[in-house]
Amino acid sequence: MSRTLRTLHAAEVGVGTELPPMVIEATPTFVVSTAIATRDFQDVHHDRDAAVGRGSKDIFLNILTDNGLVQRFVTDWAGSEALVRSIKIRLGVPCYAYDTITFSGRVTDEIEVGGERRFVIEVIGRDSLGDHVTGTVQVVLP
Amino acid sequence: MSSTTISDAAQRIVSQGDSAPRLARDPVNQPMVNNWVEAIGETNPVYNDPGFAARSVHGGLVAPPAMAQVWTMRGLHGQRADDDPLGAMTAVLDAEGFTSVVATDSEQTYHRYLRPGEHVAASARLESVVGPKQTALGEGWFVTTRTSWTVGEEVVAEMLFRVLKFRPPGEHRAPDADRARVVDAPEYAAGVLRPVISADTAFFWEGTSVGELRIQRWGETLRHPPGPVGTGGDLATTPDYVVARGTGTLYSYVVHHAPKVPGKRLPFVVALVELDEGVRVLGELIDVGPEDVYIGLAVSVVFLRIDDELTLPAWQVAQ
Numbered sequence: 001m002s003r004t005l006r007t008l009h010a011a012e013v014g015v016g017t018e019l020p021p022m023v024i025e026a027t028p029t030f031v032v033s034t035a036i037a038t039r040d041f042q043d044v045h046h047d048r049d050a051a052v053g054r055g056s057k058d059i060f061l062n063i064l065t066d067n068g069l070v071q072r073f074v075t076d077w078a079g080s081e082a083l084v085r086s087i088k089i090r091l092g093v094p095c096y097a098y099d100t101i102t103f104s105g106r107v108t109d110e111i112e113v114g115g116e117r118r119f120v121i122e123v124i125g126r127d128s129l130g131d132h133v134t135g136t137v138q139v140v141l142p
Numbered sequence: 143m144s145s146t147t148i149s150d151a152a153q154r155i156v157s158q159g160d161s162a163p164r165l166a167r168d169p170v171n172q173p174m175v176n177n178w179v180e181a182i183g184e185t186n187p188v189y190n191d192p193g194f195a196a197r198s199v200h201g202g203l204v205a206p207p208a209m210a211q212v213w214t215m216r217g218l219h220g221q222r223a224d225d226d227p228l229g230a231m232t233a234v235l236d237a238e239g240f241t242s243v244v245a246t247d248s249e250q251t252y253h254r255y256l257r258p259g260e261h262v263a264a265s266a267r268l269e270s271v272v273g274p275k276q277t278a279l280g281e282g283w284f285v286t287t288r289t290s291w292t293v294g295e296e297v298v299a300e301m302l303f304r305v306l307k308f309r310p311p312g313e314h315r316a317p318d319a320d321r322a323r324v325v326d327a328p329e330y331a332a333g334v335l336r337p338v339i340s341a342d343t344a345f346f347w348e349g350t351s352v353g354e355l356r357i358q359r360w361g362e363t364l365r366h367p368p369g370p371v372g373t374g375g376d377l378a379t380t381p382d383y384v385v386a387r388g389t390g391t392l393y394s395y396v397v398h399h400a401p402k403v404p405g406k407r408l409p410f411v412v413a414l415v416e417l418d419e420g421v422r423v424l425g426e427l428i429d430v431g432p433e434d435v436y437i438g439l440a441v442s443v444v445f446l447r448i449d450d451e452l453t454l455p456a457w458q459v460a461q
């Protein structure tokens with residue numbers, strides 16, 4: 001859970017750089033508190049009876065939380081002053097309560113957008129059922 | 143025909159363009175940021191340490207970019223706006239039986255960081271509706287919307303969002319128009335060979351009686367004729383089924399000239415049809431002479447209701 005306040009410099013990063021993994025225990029408390037903190041009150045994120053009634057195994061993580069976790073995963077590594085420009089994710093298998101997601105990531109590209117140099121980081125969040133979330137994040141480093 | 147209804151509605155909603163901007167309940171504010179970073183486990187001090195933030199590249203506190211969508215969530219008792227394109231498209235698909243929803247893609251672009259006190263508004267438009275597609279979850283349509291978040295006139299963030307609206311398992315009711323494909327055919331009763339209906343095949347025959355061509359599914363693999371074990375041979379798995387669209391092409395056929403079959407006029411055509419979903423299904427091809435039959439002929443299913451116990455699937459030349 002430790003993080004560096006220091007922000008990586010662009011010179012320290014290149015295509016192929018691996019991010020340290022991040023492990024998230026998706027306890028029921030985590031699923032519910034993140035759903036409410038993202039103002040998502042759909043019952044499948046906090047009411048197990050309702051979730052089961054709709055054909056799910058249990059309550060499950062919402063998408064706004066996936067966005068948050070992907071952002072955190074990248075900036076935990078890149079540092080406090082890395083600027084996040086985009087988060088593009090594809091959603092795979094659900095993450096039910098009591099599962100664990102392990103995020104892994106790698107710098108796959110360096111691009112220039114509007115005179116700004118960005119790193120493209122490929123991110124995968126995997127749980128016991130398979131790929132829960134896959135995608136890319138674009139960041140700017142000093 | 144439901145596909146046309148859906149495509150027409152999609153075209154109409156796409157042409158309406160952007161919905162009116164809808165203001166977030168609250169301006170960007172520290173308590174909501176604090177709740178969010180606490181729940182997500184985010185420890186970046188630029189979001190909640192004023193001293194650190196002031197000395198940072200931001201020159202002051204900012205909101206986490208991934209919160210963009212949070213500000214304009216409708217909340218516990220929120221209603222969709224009347225001109226919300228996803229709401230309108232959802233209603234159309236619900237009415238056609240595609241009642242379940244799962245999000246598949248979220249692509250957010252942040253043009254700049256937001257600061258406490260800024261009041262964000264969201265507007266959305268329908269980009270595209272693509273389908274019907276056979277997916278692992280069932281038959282469905284991909285609905286793509288684009289949301290823009292603005293502060294005043296300035297676009298601060300954008301999102302492309304895609305959901306799959308699909309026909310849920312357990313609710314395999316075909317639209318009324320499709321059920322009309324069941325026609326009474328008592329004239330077949332005399333000589334008909336009755337299938338042996340087992341626990342593995344009961345769902346298929348229950349489907350034909352209500353005008354549905356049900357295809358067994360093991361995970362993502364369709365199998366016909368249905369069997370007791372999936373292609374992987376894993377005894378722990380159980381199948382469900384999808385309702386086929388009921389259209390396909392003639393893969394092969396025989397013209398039966400002899401011997402005589404009780405209750406049937408000779409010759410008749412037995413067709414092996416490759417469904418749009420990829421599996422092949424046998425059945426009689428009716429209402430067409432053998433001279434007009436050829437490989438590749440487009441056909442659609444029709445259900446011949448013999449009696450209370452049996453409804454047979456058969457094929458006819460597609461309209």
